[in-house]
Amino acid sequence: MSPKNLPALLEAQTKHARDVIARTTSVMKRPRSSQKPAHPTHKRQKLEKPSVSKNAAPRRKIGLNDLSWKAVSMPDRLEDFEGFYGLEEIDDVDVVKDGATLSFETRKTEEQMEKEKEEGRKREEELAREFEEMKDRQGDVDLDVQEEEEAEESEWEGFGDSGGEEEGGANAQENGDAKDADEDEEPKEEAKPKKKTKAEKKAERQEAKAKKDKAQHESRDEQTIGNGAFDLLANAPSDDGEDDVDVSAWEDIGLSKHTLASLSKLKFSQPTTIQSLAIPEVLAGRDVIGKASTGSGKTLAFGIPILESYLTSPPDSKQHTPVALIISPTRELAHQISAHLTALCSDGDFKAPSIATVTGGLAVQKQRRQLEKADIVVGTPGRLWEVISSGQGLLASFKKIRFLVVDEADRLLSQGSYKELGEILKILDRDDETDETDEHAPATEIQRQTLVFSATFHKGLQQKLAGKGPKGGGDLMNKQESMEYLLKKLNFKEEKPKFIDANPTSQMATGLKEGLIECAGTEKDLYLYTLLLYHPKKRALIFTNSVSAVRRVTPFLQNLDLPALPLHSGMAQKARLRSIERFTQRPGSILVATDVAARGLDIPGVELIVHYHLPRAADTYVHRSGRTARADASGSSILICAPEEVAGVRRLVAKVHSRNEAAPGKKKSSYFIRTLDIDRRIVSRLKPRAVLSKRLSDATIAKEKKHSEDDWMREAAEELGVDYDSESFDQEAKGRKGRGSGRKKKEKEARQLTKGEMGALRAELKGLLGQRVNVGVSERYLTSGGIDVEALMRGEGNLEFLGDAGALGFDDD
Numbered sequence: 001m002s003p004k005n006l007p008a009l010l011e012a013q014t015k016h017a018r019d020v021i022a023r024t025t026s027v028m029k030r031p032r033s034s035q036k037p038a039h040p041t042h043k044r045q046k047l048e049k050p051s052v053s054k055n056a057a058p059r060r061k062i063g064l065n066d067l068s069w070k071a072v073s074m075p076d077r078l079e080d081f082e083g084f085y086g087l088e089e090i091d092d093v094d095v096v097k098d099g100a101t102l103s104f105e106t107r108k109t110e111e112q113m114e115k116e117k118e119e120g121r122k123r124e125e126e127l128a129r130e131f132e133e134m135k136d137r138q139g140d141v142d143l144d145v146q147e148e149e150e151a152e153e154s155e156w157e158g159f160g161d162s163g164g165e166e167e168g169g170a171n172a173q174e175n176g177d178a179k180d181a182d183e184d185e186e187p188k189e190e191a192k193p194k195k196k197t198k199a200e201k202k203a204e205r206q207e208a209k210a211k212k213d214k215a216q217h218e219s220r221d222e223q224t225i226g227n228g229a230f231d232l233l234a235n236a237p238s239d240d241g242e243d244d245v246d247v248s249a250w251e252d253i254g255l256s257k258h259t260l261a262s263l264s265k266l267k268f269s270q271p272t273t274i275q276s277l278a279i280p281e282v283l284a285g286r287d288v289i290g291k292a293s294t295g296s297g298k299t300l301a302f303g304i305p306i307l308e309s310y311l312t313s314p315p316d317s318k319q320h321t322p323v324a325l326i327i328s329p330t331r332e333l334a335h336q337i338s339a340h341l342t343a344l345c346s347d348g349d350f351k352a353p354s355i356a357t358v359t360g361g362l363a364v365q366k367q368r369r370q371l372e373k374a375d376i377v378v379g380t381p382g383r384l385w386e387v388i389s390s391g392q393g394l395l396a397s398f399k400k401i402r403f404l405v406v407d408e409a410d411r412l413l414s415q416g417s418y419k420e421l422g423e424i425l426k427i428l429d430r431d432d433e434t435d436e437t438d439e440h441a442p443a444t445e446i447q448r449q450t451l452v453f454s455a456t457f458h459k460g461l462q463q464k465l466a467g468k469g470p471k472g473g474g475d476l477m478n479k480q481e482s483m484e485y486l487l488k489k490l491n492f493k494e495e496k497p498k499f500i501d502a503n504p505t506s507q508m509a510t511g512l513k514e515g516l517i518e519c520a521g522t523e524k525d526l527y528l529y530t531l532l533l534y535h536p537k538k539r540a541l542i543f544t545n546s547v548s549a550v551r552r553v554t555p556f557l558q559n560l561d562l563p564a565l566p567l568h569s570g571m572a573q574k575a576r577l578r579s580i581e582r583f584t585q586r587p588g589s590i591l592v593a594t595d596v597a598a599r600g601l602d603i604p605g606v607e608l609i610v611h612y613h614l615p616r617a618a619d620t621y622v623h624r625s626g627r628t629a630r631a632d633a634s635g636s637s638i639l640i641c642a643p644e645e646v647a648g649v650r651r652l653v654a655k656v657h658s659r660n661e662a663a664p665g666k667k668k669s670s671y672f673i674r675t676l677d678i679d680r681r682i683v684s685r686l687k688p689r690a691v692l693s694k695r696l697s698d699a700t701i702a703k704e705k706k707h708s709e710d711d712w713m714r715e716a717a718e719e720l721g722v723d724y725d726s727e728s729f730d731q732e733a734k735g736r737k738g739r740g741s742g743r744k745k746k747e748k749e750a751r752q753l754t755k756g757e758m759g760a761l762r763a764e765l766k767g768l769l770g771q772r773v774n775v776g777v778s779e780r781y782l783t784s785g786g787i788d789v790e791a792l793m794r795g796e797g798n799l800e801f802l803g804d805a806g807a808l809g810f811d812d813d
């Protein structure tokens with residue numbers, strides 16, 4: 001059978017499956033495996049497939065639970081088609097209908113059945129693992145994913161960025177070495193797909209299995225990678241005592257000699273403002289809401305009191321209870337917090353607390369084992385909820401924690417992100433003895449301290465906590481996203497937690513310079529490239545609003561010989577951590593990321609932040625920009641905007657700065673972000689390179705997308721026992737015009753570039769990259785806005801803000 005229209009066939013088969021299920025519903029149910037994922041999204045249904053026996057073995061009756069059901073594997077990027085791809089199947093079994101009774105008969109021996117059942121169990125475990133991985137790739141923390149997905153719809157991105165591309169994309173480079181992707185030969189699927197022989201299919205299956213085994217093997221090292229990624233951030237203490245610094249400035253805070261010794265090893269000679277204000281309050285047993293600008297040491301503001309508490313009364317080793325539960329909005333931040341705490345505690349003259357990092361993307365079993373002996377638990381809400389609620393006896397110990405820390409609280413508590421955190425809080429506070437339906441039952445008394453930190457808190461909340469806001473309900477209470485409304489859910493021990501604002505007049509780091517570059521919307525890539533050349537060998541972080549933009553911009557920069565790395569929530573966790581590790585360890589590298597990197601990441605030496613897409617909220621601007629100029633360092637934050645975006649940007653940045661001046665008695669003046677002039681002539685000299693690079697990256701992405709679409713269609717067709725012919729399928733699709741057909745046309749053109757054409761483009765680009773940029777004799781005397789072209793050509797650079805342009809290699813003739 002060779003159907004031309006696979007979707008129509010899928011629909012027909014789905015209907016058939018539903019009919020079969022409807023007919024046999026009463027007997028086809030079977031107990032689910034305990035391996036079942038905690039949040040299954042795919043309906044499990046059973047498909048009866050009548051057997052055709054070829055052997056003469058006698059038929060025998062068999063019970064429902066003895067049947068060796070096999071789960072049908074699910075293509076990775078496929079929609080669920082209402083559960084169709086979650087089918088289980090069985091072969092060589094006949095359903096015999098006798099009046100109203102159904103029974104099952106088979107010719108298989110008991111041994112055969114046992115063997116098949118064992119295989120089935122293994123396969124189910126494998127599928128559960130696959131499901132976990134898939135869920136992780138989709139970002140089970142979900143905070144980052146949600147925003148990224150929302151953005152897919154609305155962003156202007158050039159052809160490749162309007163939604164559909166999401167499905168394909170440059171996965172090769174994300175999950176492997178970023179540089180490899182564009183050096184690869186173009187995908188092999190160029191050739192017309194031919195019908196595969198059984199041997200070929202078998203070889204493919206074996207190859208896929210080998211790949212999976214390798215991935216599983218690698219996943220065992222994930223935790224190591226996770227920690228490795230943040231080794232540098234953790235400021236690993238020196239082991240020679242000689243480098244220890246004087247820490248007498250900490251003495252007023254009242255820390256133990258152990259903690260002081262650790263701080264000395266870390267060379268933290270004095271507390272930061274938030275640390276000196278918050279630590280004594282926490283040590284005194286108070287609930288604290290702490291606000292301080294990005295990079296001002298909030299992690300240790302809660303980390304040090306947790307260590308003190310651990311040292312004062314170490315947890316009972318028999319009835320193990322963690323001292324603290326720290327919740328972070330992103331996985332990377334969770335790993336980083338663990339690394340900071342590990343650095344604080346390692347090499348001390350005390351037994352270091354055991355720290356468990358519980359995030360999606362890493363093996364859940366291993367995390368459960370770590371949790372059993374953990375003194376401090378750091379995690380993201382999705383995975384934490386999964387492990388705490390899975391009934392492994394962890395809940396009872398979590399109820400006795402001494403500290404609950406909510407880091408980047410405004411993010412974690414915002415509407416849409418709160419669900420899993422809310423569930424965690426609910427079960428932590430539930431009194432098992434109390435009847436939940438009894439409204440008059442006394443509220444459970446909260447013993448733990450709650451510590452809440454961020455650089456950005458809702459202004460209304462601050463006023464309210466300071467007793468200046470509107471009393472009672474009012475607008476704040478009605479707004480779901482209001483921090484006050486949400487903080488209520490945190491169940492503080494005290495009626496009024498201590499609010500500490502370490503930077504009442506500034507949300508932005510003092511060493512930060514801000515500016516914007518105006519360019520046509522279609523030239524953002526070109527201006528980004530130019531801007532990066534103005535900052536040669538500087539560690540830079542480029543923020544986009546969508547996964548597909550990361551997938552597009554990263555190879556665009558790589559083609560231009562810039563060391564770009566991707567980071568977004570659609571990547572496997574191991575690849576995410578690897579990108580961060582490389583970015584951290586390689587000076588001058590460039591991280592192209594979504595807002596998954598906006599919060600909390602503490603990577604030393606980031607000198608430049610570029611907002612390739614505008615931040616969607618003022619808070620996001622603060623957090624993105626806060627990845628530079630940390631801990632008294634300096635750095636720049638530059639927005640690239642289309643002319644029509646400039647007014648909005650000015651308003652957004654002015655809003656961020658006007659908050660700073662909201663303090664009583666201060667005159668309010670509006671901040672005006674400066675426009676940075678990039679010489680148009682320099683940009684136009686760079687344009688041919690950028691155009692070539694974009695053509696290459698668009699072609700690579702389009703080919704990969706086609707490749708992955710073909711893969712799942714073929715796999716789906718194979719499961720159905722039909723042929724899939726991509727060409728006839730394309731023919732069918734032709735003429736069906738709808739939303740995105742223009743983009744599809746461009747995609748098609750891009751993927752039709754032949755291997756030879758791609759090679760020629762690469763060679764041409766290589767030639768251009770090898771040349772110095774010629775600005776021309778006559779032009780060097782032209783006036784040049786904010787940039788001194790002559791100085792640039794002498795390689796002296798400018799330019800207090802834009803930095804030097806050494807990498808441009810300007811020629812003066």
Ligand SMILES: Nc1ncnc2c1ncn2[C@@H]1O[C@H](COP(=O)(O)OP(=O)(O)OP(=O)(O)O)[C@@H](O)[C@H]1O
Pocket residue numbers: 233234235267268269270271272275292293294295296297298299300454455599600601602626627630631
């Ligand atoms: N007392 C101190 N002296 C010197 N450096 C410190 C001190 N405390 C923390 N640091 C360092 O300052 C850097 C920023 O700290 P941290 O990541 O805790 O900032 P943060 O306030 O949480 O920032 P963000 O709001 O971006 O999450 C880290 O590298 C940390 O090691």
